[in-house]
Amino acid sequence: MATVFMFPGQGSQALGMGAELFERYPDLVAEADTILGYSMKELCLVNPDDKLNRTDYTQPALYTVNVLSFLAKVEDEEIRPDFVIGHSLGEYDALYAAGAFDFATGLKLVQKRGALMSAATGGGMAAILGMDGDAVATALAELGAGSIDVANFNTPRQTVISGLKVEIETFAPQLKEKGASRVVILPVSGAFHSRYMKPAAEEFEAFLAGFSFSSLKVPCIANCSAEPYTDESIALNLVRQIYSSVRWIDTVKGLRAQGADTFVEVGPGTVLSGLARQIT
Numbered sequence: 001m002a003t004v005f006m007f008p009g010q011g012s013q014a015l016g017m018g019a020e021l022f023e024r025y026p027d028l029v030a031e032a033d034t035i036l037g038y039s040m041k042e043l044c045l046v047n048p049d050d051k052l053n054r055t056d057y058t059q060p061a062l063y064t065v066n067v068l069s070f071l072a073k074v075e076d077e078e079i080r081p082d083f084v085i086g087h088s089l090g091e092y093d094a095l096y097a098a099g100a101f102d103f104a105t106g107l108k109l110v111q112k113r114g115a116l117m118s119a120a121t122g123g124g125m126a127a128i129l130g131m132d133g134d135a136v137a138t139a140l141a142e143l144g145a146g147s148i149d150v151a152n153f154n155t156p157r158q159t160v161i162s163g164l165k166v167e168i169e170t171f172a173p174q175l176k177e178k179g180a181s182r183v184v185i186l187p188v189s190g191a192f193h194s195r196y197m198k199p200a201a202e203e204f205e206a207f208l209a210g211f212s213f214s215s216l217k218v219p220c221i222a223n224c225s226a227e228p229y230t231d232e233s234i235a236l237n238l239v240r241q242i243y244s245s246v247r248w249i250d251t252v253k254g255l256r257a258q259g260a261d262t263f264v265e266v267g268p269g270t271v272l273s274g275l276a277r278q279i280t
Contacts, residue, residue: 006272007084019044022045070093083221091223099216109211117190123168124165145167148168149195151194156249163196216230224240225240
């Protein structure tokens with residue numbers, strides 16, 4: 001019997017998120033405003049110029065709301081997770097919950113990550129429904145689309161691919177002929193979690209050199225390997241995560257094999273709860 005806290009990533013942001021939390025944790029909200037140079041409360045509740053859906057704003061906002069949601073859940077329900085995981089950006093909240101760094105450090109890392117990913121252009125992503133990741137990879141090879149990577153192994157019937165925008169738009173629709181029930185081109189400008197993010201990852205690695213991390217108090221499973229973080233692998237995994245696949249199926253299955261039976265989504269939305277139910 002074990003409880004897993006899951007922290008959502010980009011795509012779970014929504015207008016009004018965090019509304020009940022900003023007044024509850026004024027010191028952390030003020031700290032966020034100082035670091036970022038804008039009002040977190042205004043961003044989430046008013047969403048001026050639709051900034052909440054811009055990667056460089058989305059990621060700090062989600063990180064902050066996820067942290068506040070975690071603090072509130074621990075205080076209100078007096079439960080502690082046995083494991084923590086986060087989907088893409090959410091992994092930073094998982095590491096915060098595990099004790100790897102304090103709120104401000106995590107926010108600075110996420111701010112830089114969001115800026116680097118926002119600057120990545122010319123890329124695209126698509127969600128492929130009705131096919132698992134291995135089937136998608138095989139189909140892409142058969143189509144001659146070896147330059148497209150599998151970005152997210154989300155569930156056995158939901159896979160996300162990533163690559164150059166023109167190739168995603170050309171090849172993704174052809175996956176319907178290979179067994180996909182539906183193909184959805186995602187509204188992103190970068191080829192996230194693919195080989196095309198390696199230049200951003202290298203820049204992020206240089207940025208990380210200025211930080212140190214604390215020992216983990218709770219096991220945290222890495223997106224890029226579906227294996228537990230070690231105290232020594234924190235920086236390495238955060239760099240790898242930018243250009244590596246999110247191995248969500250293996251992560252959830254591995255935790256179930258270790259006795260995890262309760263998966264609690266911490267943050268806005270219910271996306272991860274749905275994915276966990278579909279992974280058996």
